[in-house]
Amino acid sequence: MPAHRASSATLAGAYPFLVPPPCDIGVPVGQDALTGGPFCFDPWALYSAGDLTNPNLLLAGVIGQGKSALAKSLAMRSITAGRAVYVPGDPKGEWAPVAQAAGGTVVRLGTGLPARLNPLDAPDGPEPHGPRIRLLAAVAALTVHRELAAAEHGALDAALASAERRSTPTIGDVLDALASPDATSARADGVRIEDRSADGRDLAHGLRRLVRGDLAGLFDGPSTERLDPRAPMVVLDLSRLGSDEDALALAMTCASAWLEGALLASTAKRWVIYDEAWRVLRHVALVRRMQSQWKLSRAHGIANLMVLHRLSDLDAIGQHGSEARSLAQGLLADCSTRVIYRQESDQLSGTASALGLTRPERDLLPVLPRGTGLWKMPHRTHVVHHVLHPAEVDVVDTDSAMRDHTEPHER
Numbered sequence: 074m075p076a077h078r079a080s081s082a083t084l085a086g087a088y089p090f091l092v093p094p095p096c097d098i099g100v101p102v103g104q105d106a107l108t109g110g111p112f113c114f115d116p117w118a119l120y121s122a123g124d125l126t127n128p129n130l131l132l133a134g135v136i137g138q139g140k141s142a143l144a145k146s147l148a149m150r151s152i153t154a155g156r157a158v159y160v161p162g163d164p165k166g167e168w169a170p171v172a173q174a175a176g177g178t179v180v181r182l183g184t185g186l187p188a189r190l191n192p193l194d195a196p197d198g199p200e201p202h203g204p205r206i207r208l209l210a211a212v213a214a215l216t217v218h219r220e221l222a223a224a225e226h227g228a229l230d231a232a233l234a235s236a237e238r239r240s241t242p243t244i245g246d247v248l249d250a251l252a253s254p255d256a257t258s259a260r261a262d263g264v265r266i267e268d269r270s271a272d273g274r275d276l277a278h279g280l281r282r283l284v285r286g287d288l289a290g291l292f293d294g295p296s297t298e299r300l301d302p303r304a305p306m307v308v309l310d311l312s313r314l315g316s317d318e319d320a321l322a323l324a325m326t327c328a329s330a331w332l333e334g335a336l337l338a339s340t341a342k343r344w345v346i347y348d349e350a351w352r353v354l355r356h357v358a359l360v361r362r363m364q365s366q367w368k369l370s371r372a373h374g375i376a377n378l379m380v381l382h383r384l385s386d387l388d389a390i391g392q393h394g395s396e397a398r399s400l401a402q403g404l405l406a407d408c409s410t411r412v413i414y415r416q417e418s419d420q421l422s423g424t425a426s427a428l429g430l431t432r433p434e435r436d437l438l439p440v441l442p443r444g445t446g447l448w449k450m451p452h453r454t455h456v457v458h459h460v461l462h463p464a465e466v467d468v469v470d471t472d473s474a475m476r477d478h479t480e481p482h483e484r
């Protein structure tokens with residue numbers, strides 16, 4: 074075949090890997106696989122330089138490829154550069170060693186453990202009712218597994234207002250108020266008292282799970298923990314909740330309220346890391362809260378990092394054309410950095426069209442080795458091998474259980 078000649082400008086269009094100047098602002102991540110040079114990343118610096126349209130990062134890849142290891146390295150290295158990190162839910166319990174290494178704190182939530190979170194612990198402020206009812210409505214929607222009807226929302230709002238006669242109400246107080254609604258407030262809302270009771274009945278059944286059911290002892294008393302806005306890293310370890318998806322979603326909903334409270338008191342630039350995000354994306358109420366927080370992220374100096382297995386995790390949410398689906402797609406649109414680790418071959422065309430990948434980029438995805446990813450930013454693409462520092466290796470190791478369970482004769 075005759076050799077093909079073209080100017081570097083033409084080649085750059087055909088093979089974009091060759092073009093970008095080195096990404097050398099921020100904390101070191103690893104080695105640019107095409108140039109051999111170092112690759113650094115800092116979403117705040119790149120945003121200020123106009124290279125990113127928002128600081129959020131989406132990280133997708135099949136299991137065991139090093140997604141969590143990358144998130145953990147970024148977290149630890151960013152802390153040494155003066156950033157803070159918040160992990161609002163760690164379902165596998167693999168972030169505690171990272172927090173310990175970084176001088177952060179770990180809050181462990183689970184049946185039989187002493188920690189409790191009160192979802193009605195509203196952030197300090199002159200008007201706590203607004204944030205409280207938004208959170209309570211999200212919690213109630215999670216317990217009844219559906220959206221609340223307008224009349225139910227009215228009943229919940231009135232019950233919370235009655236419960237707020239105490240300084241810090243609990244879910245138990247709201248349950249009492251749902252069972253015996255306040256006649257004066259029902260009359261003021263133009264609702265018959267028996268209708269108000271009926272409107273609150275389903276919600277009471279749902280919320281009762283948090284007080285007397287399988288989730289008792291986690292969310293039904295005054296909070297024992299406070300999020301310290303000055304801690305370099307805070308991890309909410311949810312591994313003791315096991316595979317209970319409802320408890321996980323509830324804990325993360327409460328954790329999101331903590332975040333809102335802490336933001337008011339803090340000016341630090343902060344990573345908020347949703348490892349295993351595909352598990353929480355199943356809950357529409359939680360996705361809605363995440364999305365509204367992401368909208369405020371830039372104003373508060375927050376960079377969100379969301380870890381998925383594949384982009385089609387976002388298509389598994391709600392029905393086609395539903396609010397839930399568009400919320401999930403909105404999260405993807407709100408991540409101007411997309412890091413793709415190895416993908417299964419059935420994911421290639423969907424990933425390529427969602428991210429606008431070129432043919433060479435797409436062909437790379439099924440053959441990427443562990444720790445190597447395609448970094449897509451608005452005006453640049455890099456293939457980066459994440460290099461672990463020897464001091465990080467033990468902290469990010471999630472394979473030890475596999476190795477420790479190996480029988481001696483198998484070694």
Ligand SMILES: Nc1ncnc2c1ncn2[C@@H]1O[C@H](COP(=O)(O)OP(=O)(O)OP(=O)(O)O)[C@@H](O)[C@H]1O
Nearest residue numbers: 135136137138139140141142444459469470471472
């Ligand atoms: N860049 C790297 N260099 C060497 N080893 C790595 C690298 N990245 C990850 N590993 C190792 O690979 C193993 C799996 O990594 P990790 O837990 O981060 O994968 P994951 O993609 O998050 O998997 P899962 O989808 O199951 O959560 C870990 O034990 C880690 O030490």
Ligand SMILES: [Mg+2]
Nearest residue numbers: 140141142348
């Ligand atoms: Mg992981």
